[in-house]
Amino acid sequence: MLVDSHVNLHGEKYEDDLDEVLARAHEAGIGAMLAISDQLSSQPAIQAISSAHEHIWHSVGVHPHHAKDYPELTAAELIELARQSEAVGIGECGLDLYYEYSKLSDQEPVFQAHIEAAQELQLPLIIHTRNADDQMQGMLSEADQVKPLPLLMHCYTSGMSLAQKALELGAYISFSGILTFRKADDVRAIADMVPLDRLLIETDCPYLAPVPHRGRRCEPAHVVHVADKLAELKNVTPEEIARVTTDNFFRLFSKADRSKALVT
Template sequence: MLIDSHVNLHAPQFDEDRDAVIDRARTAGVSFMVEISDKLSTFEATHALAMAHDDIWCTVGAHPHEAKDHAEMTAQDLVALAQRPRVVGIGECGLDFHYDLSPRELQAEVFRRHIHAARQTGLPLVVHTREADDVMAGILREEQADGAFKFLMHCYTSGQELADLAANLGGWFSVSGIATFKAAEDVRQVIRSMPADRIIVETDCPYLAPIPYRGRRNEPAYVSQVLAKLAEVRGWSLEQADAMTTDAFFALFDRIPRPRAEASQ
């Protein structure tokens, strides 16, 4: 069962052929997609995609780049939107100190509000982290001590120390097309240490197209390339990788009903 755990189908890059992209994903065998919210101003478009398609679900949240536009957003705002049907996660949220498109202190504050919403709703938190390992580690450690919440380290490319902490705190990890890049051996090395029962795959489309599509617009149909690379890196058969990541996906996004026939296998 191919599953793309992180798509941005509401992005303008898909405005010309969004339906065709979704059809190609289905033709390629993709059974489920999670459409990710990056800011509340586009949440209606994100939610509409989930409502219009039986195989698409969605999250609600604000990317750290957008924190400057969400200074007034509260955890309760997120909790209220999370009550809508087909919302299965909180985020994408977190810290991005590479571009610093929002002040770092505000990124951290807005991130903590997402954590509080995840804790209140019981929904998994989709975490973005880039060049912020120490601050991210501190926040995850402090917030987990205040009360447990499920979380996913999405498209993980950060260091081994943060990966080990996140794993010890019970976090999941998602692997993206970056794992296929020739220069990404450091990423592959971390993938080898991730908890086997808490790894899922994603495209992060339209970004980060895997080899052999690198340099093109990414699509959910390409998630099979990510799964194949994960299998290679972990020394799993493709069938093993498929089964492991499928189990991990439904364990994390537990609001998504698992197909009855597939669940009984």
């Protein structure tokens, strides 16, 4: 069994064929998924998908792109939403200085609210970070001094130094279809460095379709190609990657009931 640890199934990309997408995922051996929150206004749609499928869990959070839209967001609000909806993680949240759809001054307090919510609930903090290595390392180091918390560096494309620091803080690191891209040698080098017991895989669908599907809509079934590339990098079998990444997912997201995963 494989787990796709980061899917974006709500919204127009899948509104016409979600059932078929999920059937293809099952056929490909994907037994569990984590539906990710991009903003609080998406929660009803995300929770509806999660509620309809026992093997799909969900998170609560605000992507840094949308930080400007939630200037008053508090940890207490995130905590209440997570408890009410039985979320298994906090995020996707973090810092993005590549697109900067929200100013850093808007992103930092929103990210801090997520940190404090995850600390209180001891739920994994699902982190998006792009072109913000120094700022991210600083905020995570400061948070760890207050109260350690479970961390997941999602769809990792940042530098080696931040990856090493995150591992020191106990983080897991997840890789997407970017691993298969021709020019992604830096990402592959970091994946090769991360210990097997800290690795997760994802699609981040509908984005970042791996080779041989690049340029098309991504879907959870494609996580098979991420697992195969990771097995190649680690010089282990795809079955070993499936085993360890599935074990890692359920260890990190301990509120996700493994018995609900589909038999594949």
